[in-house]
Amino acid sequence: MNVLIAEDDDISRVLLEGILKIEGFTVITSCDGAEAWEKYKDNNISIALLDWMMPRMDGVELCQHIRDAESSDDRYTYILMVTAKNTAEDIVEAMTIGADDYIKKPFDKYELLARVQAGRRILESKQKLKESEEKYRTLIENSMDLIMVFDLDGDILLINDAGANILGEKPDYFIGKSIFGIYPEKAAIFEDRMDQIITSGVGNDFEDVITLPSGERWFWVSLHPVKEKNGNIFAIQAISHDMTERKQVEKRELKIKDTAIQTSINPIIMADVEGKLTYANTSFLEKWRYNSVDEVIGLPIAEFFKTERDVEVLLAALSEKGSWLGELTAKRKGGLDLDVQLSASMVKDDEGSPIRMMFSFIDITLRKQAWEAVIKSEERYKALTEDSADGIFATNKDGLFTYINPVLEDMCGIKSAYTLGTHFGKHFSTEASKQLEWIFCDLKDGKNIKTLEFNVIREDGSSIPIEINAAPVIKDGEFDGMECSLRDITNRKKLENDLKESYERLQVAYEELKELDQMKTDFVSVVTHELRTPLAIIRNNLEMFLDGTFGDLNELQEESMGMIFNNIERLIKLVQNSLDMSRIYGDRLKLKFEQVKIKEIFEKVVSGMKLIAEDKEHKLTLEVLGDIPVIECDEDRITQVLTNLLHNAIKFTPNGGKIGVTLQRDEEEGVILAKVSDNGIGIPEDEQENIFKQFYEVDSYLHHESGTGLGLSIVKGIVESHGGKIWVESTPEVGSTFSFTIPEVKNE
Ligand code: ADP
Numbered sequence: 196m197n198v199l200i201a202e203d204d205d206i207s208r209v210l211l212e213g214i215l216k217i218e219g220f221t222v223i224t225s226c227d228g229a230e231a232w233e234k235y236k237d238n239n240i241s242i243a244l245l246d247w248m249m250p251r252m253d254g255v256e257l258c259q260h261i262r263d264a265e266s267s268d269d270r271y272t273y274i275l276m277v278t279a280k281n282t283a284e285d286i287v288e289a290m291t292i293g294a295d296d297y298i299k300k301p302f303d304k305y306e307l308l309a310r311v312q313a314g315r316r317i318l319e320s321k322q323k324l325k326e327s328e329e330k331y332r333t334l335i336e337n338s339m340d341l342i343m344v345f346d347l348d349g350d351i352l353l354i355n356d357a358g359a360n361i362l363g364e365k366p367d368y369f370i371g372k373s374i375f376g377i378y379p380e381k382a383a384i385f386e387d388r389m390d391q392i393i394t395s396g397v398g399n400d401f402e403d404v405i406t407l408p409s410g411e412r413w414f415w416v417s418l419h420p421v422k423e424k425n426g427n428i429f430a431i432q433a434i435s436h437d438m439t440e441r442k443q444v445e446k447r448e449l450k451i452k453d454t455a456i457q458t459s460i461n462p463i464i465m466a467d468v469e470g471k472l473t474y475a476n477t478s479f480l481e482k483w484r485y486n487s488v489d490e491v492i493g494l495p496i497a498e499f500f501k502t503e504r505d506v507e508v509l510l511a512a513l514s515e516k517g518s519w520l521g522e523l524t525a526k527r528k529g530g531l532d533l534d535v536q537l538s539a540s541m542v543k544d545d546e547g548s549p550i551r552m553m554f555s556f557i558d559i560t561l562r563k564q565a566w567e568a569v570i571k572s573e574e575r576y577k578a579l580t581e582d583s584a585d586g587i588f589a590t591n592k593d594g595l596f597t598y599i600n601p602v603l604e605d606m607c608g609i610k611s612a613y614t615l616g617t618h619f620g621k622h623f624s625t626e627a628s629k630q631l632e633w634i635f636c637d638l639k640d641g642k643n644i645k646t647l648e649f650n651v652i653r654e655d656g657s658s659i660p661i662e663i664n665a666a667p668v669i670k671d672g673e674f675d676g677m678e679c680s681l682r683d684i685t686n687r688k689k690l691e692n693d694l695k696e697s698y699e700r701l702q703v704a705y706e707e708l709k710e711l712d713q714m715k716t717d718f719v720s721v722v723t724h725e726l727r728t729p730l731a732i733i734r735n736n737l738e739m740f741l742d743g744t745f746g747d748l749n750e751l752q753e754e755s756m757g758m759i760f761n762n763i764e765r766l767i768k769l770v771q772n773s774l775d776m777s778r779i780y781g782d783r784l785k786l787k788f789e790q791v792k793i794k795e796i797f798e799k800v801v802s803g804m805k806l807i808a809e810d811k812e813h814k815l816t817l818e819v820l821g822d823i824p825v826i827e828c829d830e831d832r833i834t835q836v837l838t839n840l841l842h843n844a845i846k847f848t849p850n851g852g853k854i855g856v857t858l859q860r861d862e863e864e865g866v867i868l869a870k871v872s873d874n875g876i877g878i879p880e881d882e883q884e885n886i887f888k889q890f891y892e893v894d895s896y897l898h899h900e901s902g903t904g905l906g907l908s909i910v911k912g913i914v915e916s917h918g919g920k921i922w923v924e925s926t927p928e929v930g931s932t933f934s935f936t937i938p939e940v941k942n943e
Contacts, residue, residue, distance in 0.1 A: 196315060199243040200224045201231030201257060202277065203250055207300070211244060211277075214304055215311065228252025232260055240272050242314050247278035247289075254278070255292050262293040271321060273314035277302065341414070341435040344421060347393070349373045349385065352430060361437060363408045378405065392420050393428060402438075413442040462535075462556040465542075466496050468549050470510065482558060484528040496554070501526045509539060513552055517541045522559060534563045586681040592674055594618050594635055606661075606683055608654035624652035627661070631679070638667040638677050648684065660684045713781075720777040723770045730770060734763045772905040776889065779912035786829040786916055788941055793867055794823040796830060797858050800837045804845070812851045815841075820859035826867055827941040832913045839906045840871040840933050847931070848875030866919065866936035877927035886923065887911045910935075917941075 198220045202208035205226075212222045223238055225231035229251040235243065243261065245254035252260075258274050265271055276289045276297040289297050295317070296310050335342050341358030345351045351369045359366040375382040384403065391399055398419035405412055414435040421430040456463050462479035466472050472494050475485075483499065485491050497506045501524040512519040518540040525533045535556045542551040580587045586603030590596055596619055599611035609622045619635075620628045630649050637644055644665045650658045662684045668676040737760045739745055741753065748756060778784040801817040808815040837856070844854045857870045878886060882893045890904040914921045918938045925931035 196241045196318075197221045197223060197238055198311070199231060199235055199238070199240040199272075201228055201243065201249060201254065202246045203227055203248075204246070207246070207277075211307070214307060218308060218311070220311075228254065228257040232257055235261060235272075236264070239270075241318055242273045242275065242311060244275050244277055244311075245294075247276055247280060255289070258289075258292050258294055271318070273318050275310055275314060338434075339437075341433075341437070343369070343374075343433045343435075344430050345374055345433070346430045347389070347428070349375045349389075358435070361407075361412075361435075381405070388418055389431060392418055392431060396420060396428070412437055412439045414438065459555075462558075464491075464496070464499070464554050466552045466554070468552070470496050470552070472496060472498075473551065479556070482527070482533070482556070483525075484531070496552070499525055499527075501532060509537075513539055513541045514549070517543075525556065534559050583680070584682075586683075587679070588619065588681075589668065589676060589678045590619055590635070591676045592639075594620065594677075596622075597676065603681060606653075606659070606681065607651055624650075627651045630663075634663070634665045634679070635677055638665060639674050641667075641674070651681070660688050662687075716777045716781050719773050720781065723773045723777070726770050727767075727774070730763060730767050734760065734767060737763060769903055772903050772909060775909045775912070776905055779909060779916070784912065784916055786832060788827050788829060790825050791828050791830045791833070792823075792825050793828070793833065793937070794819055794858060796834055797837060797856060797869070800834055800841065801856055804838070804841045808841075808845050808854060811845055811848070813845060813848060813854050814852075815845075815854045816856070818855065818857045820857060823858055823860055823867060824939060826937060826939050828917055828937055829913075832917075833937065836910045836913050836935065837869070837871070839910050840935075843906065843933075844871055844873035844875065844931070848873040860939075861936070864936070865939050867939060868934065868936050870932055870934045872930060872932040874930035877929050877931055878923065878925040879927055880925075883923055883925060887921070 198215050200208055200211050200215075200222060202211060202224070203226050208224055208226070212224055215222050220242075223234050223240070225234050228245075228249045231243075231245070231249075232252060234240075235257075243257075245257050247254040249257075254276055258276070261272050261274065273296075274294045276294045277300060278285065278289065278297055279300040280286075286297060295314060298307055298310055335353075335355045336357075338355060339357055341361050342353075342355045343351060343358055344353040350371060350373050354366050354369045356366055359369060362369070369377070374385060378385075381403070384401070388399055388401065398417065400415065400417045403414055403416055405414060415438050416433060416435045419432045419434075420428040421432050422428050457476050458478075459476055460478055462482045463474075463476045464472055464479050465474040472491050475483075475488050475491050480486070480488060480491070483491075497503060500506050500509075505523045509519050509523075518538075520536075520538050522534065522536050525535045525537075527533055536559050537557075538555045540553050541549045542553055544550050580598070580600045583600060583602060586606040587598070587600040588596060588603050588609075589598040596611070596615050596617060599609055599614065604610055607623065614622055620632055622628075623631060627649055630647060634644055634647070646662055646664055648660060648662050651661045652658050660683075662682045663679055664682075665677055665679045667674055668678055737756060740748065740756050741760060775784070797817060797819070801815060805815055841854065841856070848854065852874050854871070854873045857872075859868050860866075861868045878893060885891050886893065887907050887910075889908045891908075892904040911921050914935045914937070918941070919936040921933065921935040923931060923933050
């Protein structure tokens with residue numbers, strides 16, 4: 196801080212300079228008033244110590260100059276007069292010309308310092324005041340808001356440029372005028388607000404719209420009391436913020452929100468505090484099946500819910516907590532139910548008083564159905580797995596158990612309480628674990644798993660055979676774990692083993708029987724072969740006895756010999772049949788194939804049988820249809836077949852029957868087809884397939900004749916040996932037709 200010393204007395208000047216320098220001041224000295232005036236002009240002097248009496252220009256004149264200069268350049272110098280004068284008039288004079296203080300000569304050093312410091316403090320606080328005044332002014336001047344100060348009569352004391360501009364005039368237009376006069380329509384509001392401020396001592400805010408030449412503008416007005424030091428209110432400051440733009444944005448926002456609600460996919464309604472509907476959006480009207488909003492406005496909201504209880508709970512929650520969220524059943528027009536999720540809230544005004552209730556719905560019918568289906572299927576799945584006879588477990592994609600059914604717990608001793616969340620590989624025996632690991636990896640790689648069997652070692656060390664089925668758990672198309680069912684196949688394995696064992700036993704028994712059968716066939720073959728020759732000799736001799744070669748026989752002898760002859764004949768036939776049978780079954784039937792005129796054979800056999808047929812008064816005919824080619828066959832055996840069939844026909848047809856033989860060529864099949872028909876006793880259907888078996892005779896009271904039961908099986912053997920087929924069509928008491936075929940060309 197610069198201090199100017201104007202003093203013509205050298206000692207005093209040096210003394211003053213010394214004292215002030217020590218205190219940290221920058222000291223500028225001068226020996227007279229004129230020099231001091233020059234130095235004042237050149238330097239930024241804050242404090243001046245002026246000697247009253249000086250040559251060229253005294254302190255009073257200098258003080259005058261300084262004060263004059265200050266008024267033009269906005270400076271202030273604290274002037275301390277140093278004088279030897281000490282009358283009251285002198286002091287008054289000094290102060291009148293503009294000095295701030297004075298000190299009498301000779302001066303005390305401390306008094307001098309105290310007065311200089313006081314000057315400095317005054318200067319500093321003046322400076323601060325100036326700065327804050329400037330700040331305030333800048334604030335007002337730079338503010339975009341309208342700032343106005345008016346006295347308690349409403350006369351405008353101050354208005355900033357921006358404010359005047361907003362109101363469409365220059366500031367001067369407003370100064371001194373009454374706000375009640377300028378805006379008479381606002382007079383009531385201002386008067387009311389001013390009264391409030393005067394009585395309460397505090398300001399207040401309000402929103403208002405003013406019509407200006409530029410149009411309607413919204414203002415946020417904030418009124419504050421301006422007080423004197425003693426607290427008396429002497430004016431009111433009004434800061435008005437133009438919020439027209441914001442209002443427009445708000446209005447637009449409101450419109451957007453309104454459109455959003457109106458077009459929301461969710462049904463939305465509002466009700467007043469009484470619970471009467473005041474608003475419903477399009478979605479609500481559609482969902483609740485109303486045609487227009489007029490149908491619903493004013494209806495109590497209870498109209499839209501199924502149960503009164505729900506409405507009570509809802510309203511209670513809204514008034515207590517201000518909101519409610521949950522699911523309930525709504526009621527639509529015509530009493531139709533609708534499952535909804537409801538979000539309800541109480542809308543309150545700025546003071547916190549409820550003004551509206553708002554309800555926003557979501558139709559959850561589908562979600563509920565889907566959820567119920569999920570629960571059902573989960574329950575079903577759970578029931579299936581829990582009740583399953585198989586052990587079942589599931590893992591996540593890392594192989595950690597997520598489910599173990601009670602059967603598996605028993606089967607393998609894996610307790611779900613301790614093992615869920617642990618890796619499956621830890622809980623099976625080594626071999627089983629290895630197999631399961633492979634399965635897990637294959638499933639992970641997307642491979643199909645066939646059913647596998649392996650043994651699982653139980654807790655007690657016993658081993659059980661297991662059949663395992665595994666399937667991947669797929670989630671969003673990705674492998675998400677595996678599901679395995681393990682079946683204890685102990686019983687099945689045992690059955691399989693038993694079956695295998697009994698099959699093996701049967702195989703052995705079969706082989707033994709086959710061997711025995713072969714032995715029997717061989718035995719029959721040997722016996723019959725051995726019997727044939729002696730029987731033939733006996734018959735020949737008997738024939739000779741009977742035809743009188745050995746002399747005449749008396750009647751009794753002839754009768755007895757005849758009986759013996761018939762029985763020997765039967766015996767020979769049996770032996771012959773047995774021999775044929777054993778050949779057929781022992782694959783030893785040797786056929787003598789040669790070119791044979793089959794038609795001639797048939798004619799020969801039929802004419803040969805005529806006598807026997809006539810014995811029973813049968814009519815025996817042969818019919819040859821078309822040309823019959825010469826075929827390759829064993830003539831004797833085919834003769835045997837036809838003879839046998841004719842014998843049967845004669846035998847099983849009551850006297851006076853009709854027996855017919857037909858012979859034809861089936862060109863398509865390449866065979867000769869022969870048929871032997873009778874109108875005899877016939878064969879029951881269930882017996883028809885048995886008659887071709889060995890030793891089979893139909894057990895019927897109609898059978899008078901007894902045979903060997905070998906004939907047809909030999910016939911079949913011969914026909915089949917030729918590559919042909921034989922079959923019968925028969926109706927009891929109507930008759931039978933035996934058909935057989937012989938290939939025209941011998942099958943190799
Ligand atoms: P059998 O020596 O008893 O005649 P077959 O093998 O020749 O033995 O015949 C078997 C059985 O078939 C006969 O016992 C008879 O019951 C029945 N059978 C065969 N041919 C005829 C037929 N033409 N009419 C009715 N039954 C017949």
